[in-house]
Amino acid sequence: MILSQQIRAARALLRITVVDLANASGVGIATIKRIEAVNGIPPAHARTLDQISRALSDAGIEFVGTPDDRPGVRIK
Secondary structure, three states: OOOHHHHHHHHHHHOOOHHHHHHHHOOOHHHHHHHHOOOOOOOOOHHHHHHHHHHHHHOOEEEEEEOOEEEEEEEO
16 A cells, blocks of 8 residues: 555656656546545555556656555655
């Protein structure tokens, strides 16, 4: 499970916009904005989070930690 903060941080590291992430993941722009607007575990379906996570991973992001233990992101 990834956190909203990790998604925002990953986009910042990659220097991509919400539109870029939406295009890469197949998830709607409004959905990504809604997910990023909260802190913690996003209010979204697991499939949606998987699509976002996969797109960011494909772009070079590695998710580290767990939601409870030092969550973060780094470039592979």
